[in-house]
Every structure is written in C-alpha cells, then in structure tokens.
Amino acid sequence: MLVPSKVIDFDDQNNQINGHWMELQAIFEQADQCLVIDDPLKVVLDRIHDGVTQIGASAYLLSKLPLAVAGAEDDPAEVLLSRSFSAYRALVAADADWLSTRVASALAARASLELPESDRWIEQVSGATGLSVELLQQIVEHLDAGAFSGTSLEVVMALLDWLDTHPSLLLKLVRPESLEEMFGTPYKKLADDEARGKHALSWLRKLWPLWMSGVPLCELEKVFLERTTNLKQCKNARVFSLRLVPDLAFLAGLPGRLLAARLRAAEDETPVSTVLATLGSTVREGCDSPDNLAVRLHLTRSVSRVAARQHYDSIRHHIQPGSPNESFDDTLERIRNADIMASFDDIDDLSGDS
Numbered sequence: 001m002l003v004p005s006k007v008i009d010f011d012d013q014n015n016q017i018n019g020h021w022m023e024l025q026a027i028f029e030q031a032d033q034c035l036v037i038d039d040p041l042k043v044v045l046d047r048i049h050d051g052v053t054q055i056g057a058s059a060y061l062l063s064k065l066p067l068a069v070a071g072a073e074d075d076p077a078e079v080l081l082s083r084s085f086s087a088y089r090a091l092v093a094a095d096a097d098w099l100s101t102r103v104a105s106a107l108a109a110r111a112s113l114e115l116p117e118s119d120r121w122i123e124q125v126s127g128a129t130g131l132s133v134e135l136l137q138q139i140v141e142h143l144d145a146g147a148f149s150g151t152s153l154e155v156v157m158a159l160l161d162w163l164d165t166h167p168s169l170l171l172k173l174v175r176p177e178s179l180e181e182m183f184g185t186p187y188k189k190l191a192d193d194e195a196r197g198k199h200a201l202s203w204l205r206k207l208w209p210l211w212m213s214g215v216p217l218c219e220l221e222k223v224f225l226e227r228t229t230n231l232k233q234c235k236n237a238r239v240f241s242l243r244l245v246p247d248l249a250f251l252a253g254l255p256g257r258l259l260a261a262r263l264r265a266a267e268d269e270t271p272v273s274t275v276l277a278t279l280g281s282t283v284r285e286g287c288d289s290p291d292n293l294a295v296r297l298h299l300t301r302s303v304s305r306v307a308a309r310q311h312y313d314s315i316r317h318h319i320q321p322g323s324p325n326e327s328f329d330d331t332l333e334r335i336r337n338a339d340i341m342a343s344f345d346d347i348d349d350l351s352g353d354s
Helices: 021-032 040-049 056-064 076-082 085-092 096-109 121-129 133-144 152-165 167-173 176-188 193-212 217-225 235-265 274-284 290-299 305-318 328-353
Strands: none
Touching: 040 056, 040 085, 040 096, 056 096, 076 096, 085 096, 121 133, 121 235, 133 152, 133 167, 133 235, 152 167, 152 193, 152 235, 152 274, 167 176, 167 193, 167 235, 176 193, 176 235, 193 217, 193 235, 193 274, 217 235, 235 274, 274 290, 274 328, 290 305, 290 328, 305 328
16 A cells, blocks of 8 residues: 555555554545535625625626627526536526526626617627726727827826726726735725725836836835845735736736727728737736837747847847837837847947957
8 A cells, every 4th residue: 555655564464554554544534524615606696686786796796797799699697607616506406496596686787788789899898808898988988088099108107097086996907816915914904995996006106117117026126115125036026927917918908909899890990009909918028019029029938028128128229110000910020120130230249359
C-alpha cells in the first residue's frame, strides 16, 4: 500500500501493519467528511423573489443579466439561470415550481428599456458585456459629444473624468474584489460605493497613466507606497498589473466596442479610429499609443513590457505618421518598416567605430 512518500508494510499472514498505518487511516477517513454544496445563486434568487432588488448581490446579479434580443427564440437570461447549479438542484429535488417562479421573478425585475429599433444594437452589447443599457448609453453620449477623441492617454483621462461625476459606476465596470485586493482594509471600511469609487479613482489617476508609460513595476510601487525604499517584491504593483489592468482594459475598450456595434447595425462601413479600436489592448499591454502597442506585439511577448517600450523610444523617430483610421495591420507594417530603418543606424554605428 502506498501513500505519498511512504510505503506501508502489511503482513497479511500475521495481520500486522507498521506504524505508518495511522497516517494512511487519516487520509482515507476524510472521505467520510461529505459536505453538501449549495449554489449561492439560490439565496440571491430567493431575495429577488421576495422583492429585494435594489441592493447587494441581488442588484449586482440583475445588472449582469443579458437582455432579450429581438427576434431570438430564447431569452439568454432565462437560459443562463436555467443552467445554473441551483436550477439543477431544484430539478433533482423535483421542485420545478421553485425554479420557474425564481426565474420569472428575476426576468421581471431585470431592467428593461423601450428602445427605438435603430438603437436595439446596444442591447446586444449589454448582453455581451453584462453591463446595463443605461450605463452604456452614458458612454455613447460622451462618445457622440467627442469626449473620446484624441490620443490613447487622452481617452483614458476622459473616461476617468466621466467616472469622477459618477464614482459608484466604477464598481460596476471593475470587479469589486480586484479593488478590495488593491486598496485593502481602508478601502473596505468606506461607507458606500460612492466613497469607494472616489478613493479608487484618486489612485487610478496616478497609477493608470504611469502603467501606460511602460515603467517597471518598482516605479508603480514607489508611487503607491509613497516611498522609494523597502519595496520588497512590489506586491501592490503586481496586484495592479494582474488584477486591475485586465478590468481597466475592458473599460478602455468600451467606447470602441460601442461605436463598432452601432456602425455594424447601421451597415456603415466607416472604420473606427485606430486609437479607440486598439485602446483595450493598448491598456492591457502597458502602452500609450497604437504605435507603441504595435512595437510590443511586433517584438512578441518574449520581450518584456519595459524592454519593448525602450525599443519603441529608440525607433520612434523612424516611424512614419499613419492615418487616424488605419487598420492595425497597417500600423504593424509601419512599425516593421521603422524597425528596418533603425537597423541601418546600428550598421552606421558599427562602421563609425571601425
């Protein structure tokens, strides 16, 4: 008989076993500790059925339910809830009535808007992103007002300006647990989502542009800790890059995603600006422009983010201007050409040395 790292001697004739048997017994007796696993969604659906829809997990779930798509055979929210673990448990228990009433209550409580047919496209974006139509409409209004024009960094600042007027919306766009891990106990102890949003936004104004500038994690850590020594493993900067940056990339990609969806619905072939089309990836990769992003991807991720930024700075004087609405393939081609031109500089340097 074998358990990790130890052999258990067993004498079948004399019915004897060595002292390691107790360890073996301790391992196998854990099988008796069977726990009943419940789906936390069950409690949330019960609360919605009881009319609790405006606060806590109930409000969060309802805000994430996809809206029905006009002409579709099935309601995606109904399909989603009917495939949950709590739905399975109800069917196993022959409690179909519980399932039908809870799903019906959730669908009835789900936010609904009467939209003109020409604006129905936004419901599909809502269903794909899990964000409410009302929230997405606010972004569209700023998009139409020209707030999201300019450079990649200027669009990011415009998004933060918008969120400054509605700080609690940040917690709908960024996972609350990511913010809690980043900002810790003082953040958790704040009174409400409004206060938490303001606290997080004040830090994002410092850290987000710094991340996009391509600096090492130690520089982010210095800003966050407000000191230059005893940085250790740069824990906070790592949490920012691994937890918050993917959510910030999602947020940054929303204006371009909404504009592209509206153009498709109108069968308009006007291209989305390169800045908006690439902004999500630009933020994710720690870049501050489509050209910077193209260098990062051209070098492949075998090259570090910081080294890619240094290479971009070294060849940028060779990069020819591109069209504001060019495809990213065209951007990559300009970067490849600039890289080739920069290689001649290296040859000239070698010739000069000789």
